[in-house]
Amino acid sequence: MNQESLWSIFINAVLINNFVLAYFLGICPFLGVSGKMETATKMGGAVTFVLVISSLCAYGLHSLLAAIGAPYLELISYIVVIAATVQLVEMFIKKVSPVLFNALGIFLPLITTNCVILALALFQTNKGYNFVQCLVYALASGAGFTLALVLMAGIREHLDLAEPPNIVKGTVLTLMIAGILALSFMGFAGLGSN
């Protein structure tokens, strides 16, 4: 059982070990949808939403599999259940609220195969968090992801009005900025260690 305080879980996931900038998780959407501020915030919201759902699913599944003594099915059941749940949610939103779907739903299929989601499920199992800790961890990871995405989107939007050399335009530039952001986030290392 893990004793970490909720506050330290939160700070850790948002700043110190940011999923994107320190763990390299969710790089694909990070590179893909950080071009515009508007999409970035929506994507961040959608990811946080899915993170919470999948965290809950994973928590339930983990208890279930432990009960029947088949921990080796963890990975496969996580991914399948999360994928199916997300798809259901997507269809549900599309049916119920087309407005919400346009704002959030179109990102959902992208998110299913986002490493952040599965990684969160695996990490929380690894760290042995309890239910509330899982929830905070999911929210904090989502917040960390959104923070990185939004910072990046702001910078990239700003750079729409710049003339970077041809050779670095696009992914290269985004990666370099991500590197500098990761450097800046290193300042948070050890936060709360003393």
Place this chain on the structure above:
Amino acid sequence: MQGKSQIQNVFKKTLNISTSPHLVRGIGTNDIMRNVVWALLPTALYAVYAFGLSALLLLVTSTVACVLTEHFLAKKSKQPSTISDWSAVITGLLLGLTLPPNFPLWMAFLGGIVSIALGKFVFGGLGYNVFNPALVGRAFLQAAFPVAITTWFPVFSPDRFSSVSVATSTLPLMEPATDGFTGATPLSAFKFDHISTDTYDLAMGFITGSTGETCAVLIILGGIYLAVRKMLNWHIPVSILATVYVLTALLHFSNPEKYPTPEFMLFSGGLMLGAVFMATDMVGSPITTAGVWIYGALIGALVVVIRLWGGLPEGVMYAILLGNAVSPHLDNLIRPRVYGTGNRGEKVRG
């Protein structure tokens, strides 16, 4: 008629046409940059006086590295060279001033290259860089060579003008030999051993630390010179320093045992240099006055958080880099109310 023929000549001429306004104020971008260099010179000279030959070599190396890189990259991308705008000199000087005086020269050279190439060139050159180039270089070096960058050189060492620190002349494949002295900066002394340093020593620069961060008084003088000439936005240093002061004061009075005095926080470490010369980098800071206040307050708060609760003794560099990352957002979100648009203004962002 002589007058007539002269007029005829006049009217044969092709006139120049251009759009209004036809007057311009004299100050150019290169003038601003050059003046920043002047303002930095006293600090640099004091550094050479306090730390000797090693500091001189370090400053020269980092500046030369930056200028050469700028020139080379401009040539490489078939653009006219941009070294004449002095911005590369500022970057080089600032980088040198943030490094320990006995920092190996080859590393400083590498830092200069990284500053210009990664901090500036990839964004499209002067005016487009999001982050302060010197700090990008410095952060790179901090992450790459954590030991060398936290090995300090004593201030006023007696043989500073006759010999060069062993570490300075280290080559890439050599382990930097330590001089035996690895004195602590006031900040690390406080963080790890709770030893506070006298404020007077801090302000006058009788302490060890990075090359250019020791003498707070000279830095402030340089800042005032620029602010008077309107080449520096005085709101930024004021809001950073005020935030640091207020936050530390609150903490200090709540628990004087654990937290340092606000004066100590203001004058120690790179805060003064950062607040006056780095956070004020026009390109990386917000453009509106309101945005600038928030930017300064954010940097100040981050400095306090990282210094007091973080793992590292010093956090000015990270705070400014993060402030730079946020400033495009501040520009987007905070806009002055346009004349005649009512108090609520237009909705800024959908």
Place this chain on the structure above:
Amino acid sequence: MSIQTTNKANEGFWDKLASSPSTDEYMKGLFRENPVFVQVLGMCSTLAVSNTALNGLAMGLATTFVLLMSNILIASLRNVIPKQVRIASYLLIIATFVTMTDYAIQAISVELSKALGAFIALIVVNCQILGRAEAFASKNTVWRSILDALGMGTGFIIALLCLGTVRELLGNGSIFGIPVFPDSFQEWVIMILPPGGFFMLAIWLMVFNAMKQRKAV
């Protein structure tokens, strides 16, 4: 569509080899459609485990194995799986092989599985694998899918090695754990840290861009 051989003297065997369709199926993954440098896929594992060459190699091999096996299975089942449940089925198949790989690596060495950490499990969500399944294996024969998987896998390994060797060399002074520089070498610690990963990948992409540009001119 074939790889260009500019050298006239080489024409003959290589040219023929290069222009044969099955070779092309394999070769395209190496450079022309390299999953990392050209398609920019599978970034997470690329960045996370390329801090040493050995880790990169192991990760590359594991990914290639999963890619190969899932491609085979999906290609052979491509006429059976209904369209509506295809993604779920692919995920099932991929997750199975990933789990198997995970256990295999744990059985080989504790050290290695510790170094690769959760990233073996995260092969499941490597967009590259699902992408190949969806874009290629579900539409092509088993044989072509095998070639494709091997090609893409090799391309991935090449990319990981490119990153891993440079990062290890500068960050650790060694290659595959064998010290290259004298002990006194001052390591560039940043290279094995996250920012170094971003920078190194950016630099490699830049090299590829430059090569492409030069070719285009």
Place this chain on the structure above:
Amino acid sequence: MSVLISLTALGGLTLLLAIMLIWANKKLYVFEDPRIDTVEEMLPHANCGGCGFPGCRPFAEALVNGKVLPGKCTVSTDDGKAKIASYLGVDVGAEEKWVARLACAGGTNVALNRARYNGVKTCQGAALVSGGGKGCFWGCLGHGDCEAVCDFDAITLNAFSLPVVDVTKCTACGDCVEVCPKDLFSLHPISHRLWVNCKNLEHGDEVLEDCQVGCTACGKCAMDAPGNLISMINNLPVVNYSLNHNTQVPIQRCPTGAIVWLDDKQGAVKGTESKKIVRKGERLEGFS
């Protein structure tokens, strides 16, 4: 034992999920015509707006809904249009190729600049500064806004800073028409061969002071033209294209070559009596 457990567990799980998905597929599915995607895929993705729709996808929707015919797309090749047409089972709706045409021949070799313009090197910018400094107020300023705005590389400035339209590349998207501050571009069917290459509203020698190839409004072309093919309006000849006379007669006596015959191969053909161009090279000086 564990084999059995896991088989049941995973089998049950997949069963459950499959049922859920199937149910969702039936109950929650929202219909969207898949043909829209397919058609959009077939379109050139130029999003130029030449078809009159805001982009390729709205155009694809309109195509699928039968509101327009594929021929409206100005960018797609004939093959591409035919493919879409056959996919949707409709007529191609072939339209004649339209191209953008410039109504000015006053390059720097023949037209004078009265003033030297300093500032942003765009026609838009220059036009707002006393008309741009060109002697002829109506003439092309030659800063190449049209060249920059053309997404299809169909417009290039020639040696005398005059835009030349490559009719094979031009898709008649209309961007150049919009961008030209002097409104010199217009879209025409490629079969309109007779072309007035000037917009100067002055007449007589005052035109020639500024430009050697301007229309002096002498009216010879209108006289020579059969029927009412050409009429003089506001000091300029206006061709009545609806009459569709395929004749080169009107251009022959034009003294300045302001009216031309656009030939597929030779480009703009001038009449036999048009004067040779005297001045060569860029001329800035010379206020008359």
Place this chain on the structure above:
Amino acid sequence: MGFFNFHTNTFKHGVHPPEHKDETNKLPIRQFTFSPLVILPMAQHLGAPSVPVVREGQEVMRGQLLAKAGGYMSVPLHAPVSGTVRKIANVPTISGKMAQGIYLQAFPFSGQEVLEGKPIDWQTATREEILQGIQDAGIVGLGGAAFPTHVKLKIPDGKHCDLLIINGIECEPYLTTDHRVMLEQSDDIFTGIRYLLKATGAPKCVIGIEANKQDAADHLASKIPPGMPVSVQVVPVKYPQGAEKMLITALMGREVPSGGLPIEVGGVVVNVATTAEIGRLLPHGRGIQERVVTISGPGVQKKGNYLIPIGTPLRYVLEQVGADENISEVYMGGPMMGVAVSNLDISITKGTSGIVVFKENDIKRPDKVYPCIKCGACVDACPISLNPSKLGLLAKFEVYEEMAAKYNLMDCFECGSCSYVCPSHIPLVQYFRSSKSIVRKRNAAAKAAG
């Protein structure tokens, strides 16, 4: 003005360009000689061009009606000299455009006496009569914009005018026209104010004058007729205080809503020279024939303030005042907002307040444009608190819609403060001007398309 008064008697931001007013502000207004040929464009004002009522070859008297107003938003044009109408054809104008105009050849040695018309007495005339009289006199804003004055004075239903502001700011460098008018024509000004007070129904009137014209302010204050609700207010020197909106903020402490007219905050602003002209012309029922023009700048020998007949060609003006051999730039209006002339054949119009001539090397033309370093100088200069730095970048990358929709591009009135202060010498005003024209073009196209 109390020390703690937050209404600071001026507006936010703004710049302080060098004034150069000493060169001409001591020189009294002199009558200019008549040019043998005057060229009169029909469009000398904003709005519809005038419509000629004479034919080619007709002989006209000075002050005779040459063209009638082309609508409500238009004014008539009167003959500035006696002479013969040579032809009615295209004439070059300041915008570079050729437009319809009248070539009038002056009679040599003509007496040049002016025809009298139907006088309008300020005591007996009704509001409408005064407005009509102003229109018939062909009076437009003489400050530079040439907006028909009667349109401006027409108070819309439901609004009323709290304050009549007479604009004697003249913030443009070099120009001293209004300064001299205030010193020399105070009687005409106060007569004009009487007409204006009646026409607008305003209870009082303030004459706003910048502190660098203290003598004019003192002179006017001493001449205020007893019992007239007029006061003179001196405001700090700052450009562009003479802009209508800025002046209203400075004197009334109110802001004119974006896209709105001054009357929406209860103010009407009339230029001081226009006021003088009204006071001089209306009692005699005459039309406007000449105006005061400051001719200055390093390129002229006989600098001064001249009373020049409308339609005098620029070439003639420069011949008379002795232009330097090396002239390279001629501006109509002041150097901040004036227009560079491409062609000396254009003529003085009603809106021409000054002619500034520069020689080569006199004007500092920045050779190098640096990238924007976001120093914020333009933001601190912009009198309407726009963000010229961002707008400039957006214009460079041609994102015009965003400029208009999110950054209030259309509120820019091109005062030039941003370009003046920009250390990187970015041609901001030109960017905005062409962006605005493109936005207008696109909006019109969108409207046409439905």
Place this chain on the structure above:
Amino acid sequence: MSEAQKNTTEATNSRKMLVTMVGIGTICALLIVLSFQTTLPRIEKLKAEALEKAIFKVIPGMVSKKTFQLEGDKLKEVTGKVKDAKLVYAGFDKDGKLVGLAIEASGMGFADAIKVIYGYDPHKEKIVGFYVLESKETPGLGDKIEKDASFLANFDSLDVALSEDKNSVKNPVTTVKHGKKKNGYEVDGITGATISSRAVGNLLKNSTGETLPQLYKNKDFFEAKSQQ
């Protein structure tokens, strides 16, 4: 396509979907279980070996070990794998005498949690061994806590004697600056890796402060075990 036809195809579709999904699921389950079964023994063995190696490293002179579970103040001997429990490993010499206890501890380091195992000699009331199980400290700097010889020498004999009432450690472990070590309970830090070495000191302080008094209460239990 008529309505009826559509319905029937949908029905067959649904059945087909069900069958394929479940079929694939079953095959996958089979594959996973088989590979799990095959690799399990070896994985267990490798893991146990790794742990054993660590325990042997931190308790000098031991030859055999027993595992105990600490629940509240009670100790209980366990065999095999126990999840989610605080484990204490006891090491015995060849005579079956208790030579030391190995305790796992973790705490926040510079980058992420540091997980260590240390050996405790209840007779001398000293820490006698130390080994880092997991850390993500900065390579070349923070990771000196795993390698630096002079730092590791701290833990050959670190005083953690209990206070008089046996409820806490008399002198809690603290880290001091390199070369400033004076007392037996002080850890001599690493230059340049101040933060990581302090983190180690901190986590030892917390762990010893909590666990050692608990173990003291079970003193007799161990005595009993060692006499067996």
